[in-house]
Amino acid sequence: xxxxxxxxxxxxxxxxxxxLASCGGGDPPPATGPRPGSGIALLGSLLALERASFAxxxxxxxxxxxxxxxxxxxxxxxxxxxxxxLERAIDDLGATPAPGRDSAxxxxxFPALRTAEDALRFAEDLEERQVRAYLxxxxxxxxxxxxxxxxxICSDEATHLGAVRVxxxxxxxxxxxxxxxx
Amino acid sequence: MAERSDVxxxxxxxxxxxxxxxxxxxxxxxxxxxxxxxxxxxxHERAHVAALERTLAGRGNPTATVPxxxxxxxxxxRRSFAQYAIRLEDETIAAYADGVPRIRDPKLRQPLGSIMxxxxxxxxxxxxxxxxxxxx
Numbered sequence: 001x002x003x004x005x006x007x008x009x010x011x012x013x014x015x016x017x018x019x020l021a022s023c024g025g026g027d028p029p030p031a032t033g034p035r036p037g038s039g040i041a042l043l044g045s046l047l048a049l050e051r052a053s054f055a056x057x058x059x060x061x062x063x064x065x066x067x068x069x070x071x072x073x074x075x076x077x078x079x080x081x082x083x084x085x086l087e088r089a090i091d092d093l094g095a096t097p098a099p100g101r102d103s104a105x106x107x108x109x110f111p112a113l114r115t116a117e118d119a120l121r122f123a124e125d126l127e128e129r130q131v132r133a134y135l136x137x138x139x140x141x142x143x144x145x146x147x148x149x150x151x152x153i154c155s156d157e158a159t160h161l162g163a164v165r166v167x168x169x170x171x172x173x174x175x176x177x178x179x180x181x182x
Numbered sequence: 183m184a185e186r187s188d189v190x191x192x193x194x195x196x197x198x199x200x201x202x203x204x205x206x207x208x209x210x211x212x213x214x215x216x217x218x219x220x221x222x223x224x225x226h227e228r229a230h231v232a233a234l235e236r237t238l239a240g241r242g243n244p245t246a247t248v249p250x251x252x253x254x255x256x257x258x259x260r261r262s263f264a265q266y267a268i269r270l271e272d273e274t275i276a277a278y279a280d281g282v283p284r285i286r287d288p289k290l291r292q293p294l295g296s297i298m299x300x301x302x303x304x305x306x307x308x309x310x311x312x313x314x315x316x317x318x
Contacts, residue, residue: 071316134295138292139289150283151282151295154299158299159302161302162304162307166307171307173304176225176233
């Protein structure tokens with residue numbers, strides 16, 4: 001039987017995967033600067049993901065109105081502070097953050113968002129991927145300070161994920177364990 | 183200051199989860215929360231408690247949860263309970279965000295973090311229930 005792909009998966013899942021695949025998540029660490037194992041490559045991946053999400057929210061805002069627009073605007077403002085925090089963390093390790101892409105480059109990787117529903121489904125997929133990335137970072141970062149930073153941002157992304165679900169008329173929480181259980 | 187052990191950190195998180203269970207139980211008894219929302223939040227908190235207890239497997243000695251005067255005052259109406267629960271969930275999330283990265287066993291960090299993410303969703307649901315901004 002052919003695998004069943006929902007519209008949501010076709011739109012959001014594939015698009016968000018494309019964003020991730022194209023945002024430089026697998027880039028090697030810089031040739032100079034911090035040694036491998038310092039967490040610099042993971043910081044670079046998280047920064048690329050945050051920048052892609054920030055750009056994606058800009059696209060979402062073009063089709064959102066009313067309360068959804070207000071909330072997504074607030075989420076986007078928080079993503080901007082995450083970007084600044086990650087850039088500082090890279091600086092602190094003695095490296096230079098990679099330059100971001102321009103908005104047109106990001107836009108080419110996003111799906112066409114025609115309605116508010118399209119935008120919020122896309123936003124939910126982005127937030128799920130961000131939550132997963134930060135939970136993995138809390139596990140994988142070698143230094144406590146980086147793990148603390150990742151956990152702090154993850155708690156913000158958790159509220160973003162809940163918010164974009166509520167804006168779609170879904171329950172904020174999907175279950176007691178969002179990814180993985182004890 | 184000496185770093186706390188994984189058991190100490192999880193005992194603290196378990197005490198906080200039990201406090202949330204007590205709060206939602208009290209709110210449901212006093213009709214201080216919408217029943218379907220309260221039952222969902224309570225079910226999640228009970229699942230968190232069960233998971234932490236399983237992981238601790240009898241290690242540690244969580245402090246018994248005593249109903250706080252604050253909770254007694256909060257259950258007088260739905261708005262004041264939601265505000266109380268928002269504060270409690272917020273404090274619990276902060277405890278996870280500070281505690282989980284300190285857990286030495288890396289295999290535990292992601293599942294504990296997933297409880298923190300659920301707490302973020304609870305915050306949003308509670309904010310929505312009283313019509314305040316979903317995002318702080």
